[in-house]
Amino acid sequence: MIQSRNVDFLPTLVMSRVILRADPLGNFCNQNTNISSSSQISVNIDRLLAEVVSKTALTGYIEAFSGKGSDKVYGLAQCRGDVSSKDCSSCIQDAAKQIRQRCPNQADARIWYDYCFLRYSQDDFVGKVDTSFGIFYFNVENVSDPQSFNKELGALMDKIRSEAVMPKNKGLGKGKTGSSPFVTLYALVQCTRDLPQIDCAQCLAIAVGNFPNFCNDRKGCQVLYSSCYIRYELYPFFFPLDSNNGTSVGEKKVIVRH
Numbered sequence: 001m002i003q004s005r006n007v008d009f010l011p012t013l014v015m016s017r018v019i020l021r022a023d024p025l026g027n028f029c030n031q032n033t034n035i036s037s038s039s040q041i042s043v044n045i046d047r048l049l050a051e052v053v054s055k056t057a058l059t060g061y062i063e064a065f066s067g068k069g070s071d072k073v074y075g076l077a078q079c080r081g082d083v084s085s086k087d088c089s090s091c092i093q094d095a096a097k098q099i100r101q102r103c104p105n106q107a108d109a110r111i112w113y114d115y116c117f118l119r120y121s122q123d124d125f126v127g128k129v130d131t132s133f134g135i136f137y138f139n140v141e142n143v144s145d146p147q148s149f150n151k152e153l154g155a156l157m158d159k160i161r162s163e164a165v166m167p168k169n170k171g172l173g174k175g176k177t178g179s180s181p182f183v184t185l186y187a188l189v190q191c192t193r194d195l196p197q198i199d200c201a202q203c204l205a206i207a208v209g210n211f212p213n214f215c216n217d218r219k220g221c222q223v224l225y226s227s228c229y230i231r232y233e234l235y236p237f238f239f240p241l242d243s244n245n246g247t248s249v250g251e252k253k254v255i256v257r258h
Helices: 040-059 085-102 146-164 197-209 211-215
Strands: 013-017 026-029 061-066 073-079 109-112 116-121 134-139 172-180 183-191 221-224 228-233 252-257
Touching: 026 085, 040 061, 040 073, 040 085, 040 116, 073 085, 085 109, 085 116, 134 211, 146 172, 146 183, 146 197, 146 228, 183 197, 197 211, 197 228, 211 221
Parallel strands: none
Antiparallel strands: 013 252, 026 109, 061 073, 073 116, 109 116, 134 221, 134 252, 172 183, 183 228, 221 228
């Protein structure tokens, strides 16, 4: 069962797709927060996004707000901790453009890319764990030795989750392990930097807890929440990249759950 906060489950959406680096992994437009394009809130969103685009790449993270009173908008943007400032900047620019195109009339919106995440809302969400909306990608192929693979995956996840909650790592944990003499397992986890250690650990635990539901015995999987991100693959995907070990990326499916 997926955990949520005061959000009813909607029917699961399952789609096949080939993921390109420049494509968004997904987005969320809260239809309960509709606004007009000429409203002060919309103006404040544009001002917020301009600041996010200009400043996020400096440190890979930003919290910001725009406006005051009932028109105030809060925002957060974060790049994956292993990417360069150039790739971070490019990703945030794409995210800021796409989020306004995909959610033009909503005051609560989020967008996920491989390299970055961006959200804004009239609610002050900073510092709060949010797993109310999730996106789950999984490889359509299963591993050949599930028992051994899951043991290796569990150990690697425990290790990098412990790294992610350490303040010096800014929410990021990554690593690899040899799941067999010829196959290497790569994994990365990341929390948004606004979360305290205990809340980061909680978000990652919820994400890993969904592995049996969506990622069981799969060759690769991604769990995307608004407060944390988890991914594992049988090929190198984080920086610095290993030389390719010849494993095919393969087709993936995506599940979106409220």
